[in-house]
Amino acid sequence: MPTKIEEYLQRSGWTQVKRQEDLAALWVRTDDASGRELKVIVPLDLELGDYASRVADVLRVLEALEKRSAQEVFRAMKGVGEQSDEFEIAIERDDIVGGLIPLSVGAKAFRGARDIFVAAAAAEHEPQAVHPSTLSAMAQEAMRHTFLSQTREGSYVINIVSKVPSQPQPPLPNLGLEDDKWEPVQRKVFKRVAIALEAVRQAATEDTTDAFASRITVGVSWNLCQAVTRFAGGRHFRRVSFTPKWASDVPRPTDIPERIIFYPKMITAVRAGAQVLREIRPIPDFNLVGKVVELKSRSDQEHEGTAVVEGFIDATSLRRVSMELRGEEHTRAVQAYETKEEVLCVGTLYSGVQTHRLITVKVFKFAHR
Structure with missing residues (x-):
């Protein structure tokens, strides 16, 4: 049961700040409604004489925080492993x-x-x-x-x-x-x-x-x-x-x-x-030819990010169109940005008043290679 209590706390936004192995762990969380810091001590040893009362203390805090009965909280804890x-x-x-x-x-x-x-x-x-x-x-x-x-x-x-x-x-x-x-x-x-x-x-x-x-x-x-x-x-x-x-x-x-x-x-x-x-009326299979003028890579994913291509979306409108790229297409965009070569992009074009985006990019390649 201690494991289920801690799993439940972790999933509910609590953070462990102190632990004494095989005895107890201190968990904290901020109450969104009042801004107060809440603390609970989770007993880790089933053989402790006050184990039941300690668990009851945890349930009382959760009961007040979640605004539901201790019985409901306890049932939710038992179902954590599912x-x-x-x-x-x-x-x-x-x-x-x-x-x-x-x-x-x-x-x-x-x-x-x-x-x-x-x-x-x-x-x-x-x-x-x-x-x-x-x-x-x-x-x-x-x-x-x-x-x-x-x-x-x-x-x-x-x-x-x-x-x-x-x-x-x-x-x-x-x-x-x-x-x-x-x-x-x-x-x-x-x-x-x-x-x-x-x-x-x-x-x-x-x-x-x-x-x-x-x-x-x-x-x-x-x-x-x-x-x-x-x-x-x-x-x-x-x-x-x-x-x-x-x-x-x-x-x-x-x-x-x-x-x-x-x-x-x-x-x-x-x-x-x-x-x-x-x-908004999307234009499917839109062909955009232009140069990559901006790149924004995702910090948590390698070879993935946003590319901005400047090109004509009609006969007279030169616009910057952003698109999400990954893998080889993202690598190609980096190369095109460095060499200033034109690229061909094919996807669904969404045009707003100020923002233009190419969704579901099917083709992203060098235009003249």
Whole structure:
């Protein structure tokens, strides 16, 4: 049981700061609501005379923090070893009383939860401003492993669970999985949910025309924005927060926000952003010829990053078009940047007022070699 307690704390944002082997470990976390630092001491020896009381102390702290009964927390701890990623969606409204949410509000929220994961699954396969209603094979595979868990108070919490395999499985046919580093498709989608929601939050805080359109490559879409707005509505809405929790047997993702929060004014911006995305008309199989004028490599991935190519998107418009590249294409972009040679890029072009992006790059090669 000590192992499950510590796994649960780690997944819930706690940090171990001190440990006395075979006796006890000190874990800390900041309470988001009050800003106070919380501390719990986890007993590590089942033979300790006060083991039960020490565990009860831990449960009491978690009970107050998570706003659910100690019994519910304990059941969640016992299920840690089942290996699942979780997404906690906490809705706070003035008209939620005693864990009861108005039926019409709750129905929209559950639909919003589903639509967020469908949009993220679609974006993981191919980012688009507006996703079609038909899911790709990869998206369907991810959704088959995604479930609704028991709701709870606080004010009203929806829990999405995805079963994550801890060992590599044979690759599924025609899923478009090209990564050398194995990662379950369920985990990929959960990561995309967190990344895309954070991108929507950032766009909602910016006062620029292309705030939403410039983030299509990371998963922002009309579908996702519409899904986020389903959690808000009416004067009773206060906020909605999204908190990911990661299975311990699969390496914990990096650079993923611990919590994404939307407030009423931000939801208004998200609605406006959704309309902008709805009006974007992509140009498939667009041929762009130009020179690489800027490169931004990812700090956590070698041979992967953003390239900016300056070229004509029509007969008179010389524009800078950004695109995500990896592997040989990224290496080629670096060479083209150094030699100042023209490149030919083929992909789906999204043109905003100020931002232009090439999505799903199919061809990236030297134009005159």
